[in-house]
Amino acid sequence: MSDDQRSQPPARTGIGKFIGAALVALALIAFVVQNTDSTPVQWFFIDRSAPLWLVIVISAVAGAILSEILGWMIRRRK
Secondary structure, eight states: OOHHHHHSOOOOOHHHHHHHHHHHHHHHHHHHHHOOSEEEEEETTEEEEEEHHHHHHHHHHHHHHHHHHHHHHHHHHO
């Protein structure tokens, strides 16, 4: 085996990413179903009450978007 083949990590298939995303989605769904109460939300000058499941979903989506943006920025610098 040449040095080039040893230095490269094994190629990942899309099924591994799909399984990981499915597990995260299932955990998020279970968490949302168990947290249906209303909660106060304060953001800048907004002071409202919202269902906790909505706050959880918005936070998860915002985290996923920020993760993708930061990952793209890191890959772009390399």
